[in-house]
Amino acid sequence: MAKQELLGENTRENIYHCIKCGLCIAHCPVYKEVLKEEATPRGKVQLSRHLSEGSLELSEEVKEAFFSTCLLCGSCVANCPSGVHGDHLFSGVRWRAAQRYGIDWKKRMMFQLLASKWKMSKSAFFGKWARKVFGGPWIEDKLNAGALNVARVPAFNEQPFSDTVPEVVRPAGKVNARVLYFHGCATNYLYGAIGDAVVDVLKKMGVEVIIPKEQSCCGLPIFMSGERETALTCIRDNLKLFARPDVDAVVVDCATCGAALKNEYAHLLRDLRQLGEAVSDAEIAAAELMAAKIKDVTVFIDEHKEWLPQLKAGGAKLRVTYHDPCHLVKGMKISAQPRNVLKAIPGVEYVELPGANDCCGGGGSFQVEHAEVSRKITKRKTANIEATKAQVLATCCPGCNLTIANHLDPAIRVLHPVQLLREALNG
């Protein structure tokens, strides 16, 4: 049997640019808790090298290291002076590990559901049904939900968000721009209010919003867990809907989806092609076209703030702080714009959060499977937030929202900046 390459060529080159300086270690939230080398980005880059060169077996223990001591938060990538893309290596190894060892059936089930949108949206009582499907071991049983307190996981939307909005929303007067709106799974199934806010605010800015009904999961959570084949289905579905030359932007309300659509699609398609998957040039071109148009919704709003209706100063000020989602600040290098949006709201008294760009510790399913480490990381975050005495924590990622809100003083509201903006616009 021909030797199967572990990693695509683009990805593989990274292992040779790691000079083992260790500077990334300072930025890894998991290492701070574990204090062993497998938790360091450096360690996992070195393991990737051995795996790729065939000098180390992809054992259960190695698999565990890649899954249980990494949040794929991208902090190491953002802070590697040598430009090593650890995230590409680690997710590549996870993929191979998943191929060898399979992945947990609950996860597989969830991913397939996320991927095949129809199964979800066609289900009339989605909320109840999903609770039943994921119930027992995953959601209902507190013991098995890892670091998440099940009682505090928000209820599912009554209906998926996409079923509650028309496919095209036109503003009343002059049309300033036309955008596609990619709402992630979280908005669709958990945080419908974020979706409502995005549509409402954009409409008030004179923007025509197209919300393709058949949009799928961005694929990143699936991809991070090593299920690349399923992720590929998502990518292809989304490219068909979102790689359109005739729109001004593709806005995203979730940092994780945004980072996936902007940074990962083209890279991943190339990687998969090198590894033998049939991927066409047209698909890669489509991924690049879409990537160029992807904008976090706060970035879009900040760039066109002159379109916003006049905001009236309200009564008592609301004290607000902001958490930088890893996939936004490290993945897309965005930190100023969400803050600008918040500061532009007259009723907001903005306070900066110490360690604002430290990871929240969630990492998708990481918090469920590796509760102890996750909980410690989240604790640092919530302690910092509570110390600011803010009434609202704003953040641009529903994933961070879920994790932080689960551990935070319930008196502090956790919202997307656009939700606050909507409140201000509607008085």
Add this chain to the structure above:
Amino acid sequence: MDKETMIAELVKMVGRDNVLSSAMYFKLYEYDASLNRSQPDCIVLTESTEQVAQVVKFAHANRIPLIARGTGTNLSGGSVAVQGGISLVLTKMNKILDLDIENQRVVVQPGIITLDLKNELAKHGYLYQPDPASEKVTTIGGNFGENAGGPHCLKYGVTSNHVLGAEVVLDNGEVIRVGGKALDNPGFDLLGILGASEGTLGIVTEATLRIVPKAEAIKTMLCIFDSIEDGGNTVTAIIGEGMIPATLEMMDNLTIKAVEEAYHVGFPLDAAAILIVELDGLKDGMDRLTERILAICRQHKVREIRVAKDQAERDKIWAGRKGAFGAVGRLRPNYLVNDGTVPRTRLPETLAKVVEIGKKYRLPIANVFHAGDGNLHPLILFDERDKDELARVHAAATEIMEVCAAMGGTISGEHGIGLEKMHGMAMVFSEKDMAAMRQVKAAFDPLNLLNPGKVLPESEKAA
């Protein structure tokens, strides 16, 4: 002793979680930031002095080599287990034991991260001076082990100048104390011997450090030059006029380019050299001192001077400097750094030689240096997959060491000897000098179990 028994015994001492031995772990602890790799037979993490003492005693009784390890960022092969044995990892011993502000001392465990300590001290308005560029990840134990330096060591001295006391586990597991909170201690200065000993004489399990109040004012200047000579002469002139700034750091064009790509600091890509001058001290007189320095720069044809306006601008400049080593990894996959030191006045001459060596061996060399100390850091860039290139790199590195020695300098300013520079020891020490050092080693570690095969080359007539 067979491996199974060894592991079983160690588990009894430190617990199952703290004994690592599998193919994966051997790969994870086989390296440091140098090019050397060699696997330990077992990795042990300790959480207290008692545990360290037990493990060391066990290793001694069974004649097993033992290598102390912090974060493993040294650049000389210092924490690589060349003869196998136990890799003793101290990262879990990371507590501050006694913060004694009144007496300006802090007592810490060796695994504490240098910058974590500094951040804690900053809350009290205090500072621990040594600032290796890698401080955000290195441990105090590793800093003491290598006697680490950094930009601010020009004015404040290297790590050993700030370590006033230590608790040390000797080769046989006995625990001793050397020095203490006082500035001067009677008897032999064992602390002086332990600094820079690279884990070959004992394991430090606690360190008492000097701390100082933060400076009232800081001024950071970025001086841009069109030639390296002008930069070098500026350094000589500043010190010649009797001024000792907190730092005098220089970078050459190749480094500037790499740093700019990685950090976007705003360094001009066409500059031949930049010099980072930082002044610290009292507010009074700071402006006058700044003026004098600027005047000297102008006399030496500085192209442009930027004075950092606030902490954010200062941080940016330093992020660029501190990330310089890593950033050159963008140019070629690997680098080998030499950290030879020459008398400051001979810096320009030495640099010219380094350039020649680069040409001779067809290797790009990027330069970053603690110019004030005459401490060079030529970074020889290469790809270790190219074996012919690798051979040229080692030859070039050796030649650079020879040049430093010939200039009246030495082969390492701060990164230690470890494995990488052992063959250079004979360039700066006579056989008699080294014999004296071997006697010290024999007194501390007669069985040669503590980090064996490092620092001191075997004597000509090997024992």
